[in-house]
Amino acid sequence: MKRIILLLAVLVVASTVIFAGGNRSSATTAPAGASVVRWSFWGGENRIRNYQRGTDIFTEETGIIVAGEPAPGTNEHFQKFLTQFAGGNAADIVQLGGYFTNLGVDDTDPSPYLLPLDQFTRSGVLDITTVDTGAIAAGTRGGVLYALPMGTNMPCLVYNRSLLQRVGAPLPNISMTWAEFETWLTAVQARLPQGTYAITDNGSTASGSAFFGYWAGQNGTPIWTGTQTRMTAAAAQQYLELWARWRTAGLVPPAAVAADYAETNESSSSLIAGRTAVCYIYTNQLINYQNATQDALDLIELPNAVASNGLWSNASQMIGINKNSKNAEAAAKYINFRINDPRAWAIMGADPGTPITPSTRAAVAGDELTRRINAYLDVAGRHASPPNPNIPNDSEFNSGLFLIYQQVAYGRVTPAAGGQQIMDLITRLTR
16 A cells, blocks of 8 residues: 555644554654644545655655645545635645635635745745746746646546557547547447447546536637636537537446546546546646556547647646645745655656756656657647636536536436536626
8 A cells, every 4th residue: 555644633733643554553753843744635546655755755854754645636635625724724735736716715816725935935945946937927926926836737638559559449640620539439439349438428527627628718618717707508518418429429438337437547547447548637647647557558639729729738736835834844845845856756757747947857858758748748739828717616616517417427417408507507606
């Protein structure tokens, strides 16, 4: 099992750390006066294991104990953090997405939850002298630095190249229109064994609405522009009908089969389980997906990216400090390690995203998976635009969209009724 440090609230007081390793009963006591920093993040087994390997280096050199508190998906992670924050017991460091709206605040002001980091950049505890300016800007609001991304990434589709070659299915072009993509999926499905499907049902998942967000943007009906929605009930219906058509054609798993896979990471992926050939991920996830299978995986663009420039590059895995942290300086030292130390990146590869400093990019430059990611970025980067802001209360939107989508997938609600329900949800969250 993964060797991570799990730290309960009562044990924080006692300065006792329990290691969730092969022997759960083993425990160690933090040295008197040692700083203990709690870190709340999400990820699969590979990420957790590799984070810990880097953390071991940091702890050995600084004496600061970092207690990882992982969650399997984003919704679970943020719900836990916000609940603990309300109770005065949230982790010192919180992992974010590419925005601050996951905290339930306006993206322009994360101050209700996060501590400004400028004091640590001025003191040199947090070194941003070689950090990309775009990465600094991603975590800055109103001239105040609240977080830094551990990397940058882009959305993509990952496909199982080895599976397609074994069954004699055609390999995809990296760029396709929607019609070309559906034709290719149909050709793939014709060669797959029974019980295996061309594409994962990424129409909506319990923790994400990114595919819908992409489709809406390239369709000219973005969910949220920052001031308004351009989505319509008719457009939402069209999206639901797209996935219903693929489901009826057997290109995606039936709803009952898809429900077995949360699709939050490689540990809950139908593609890794061998049930699907294609699924939606972000480029930084390729490393952990590839490490979870012997089959060769590769990346292609989402359909219609060339015509729409609908892809985007965004901050990945931003990390900030709980404004109520009692160990803020120690937390800042750990963030500095994660951002700047090439050794941490040599372990992680480009899992958190493409590194944001020259030295850390050099640390992963020789990695074959990183070269595969960069080859995709060379193409997809030409078909990208600045991302639209997340809808207000986006965690609630993700949960609400998933419930509506499931009702349609199980045939309990028509796509037309589901489209109207999506519009009602957007209206409620944005008024």
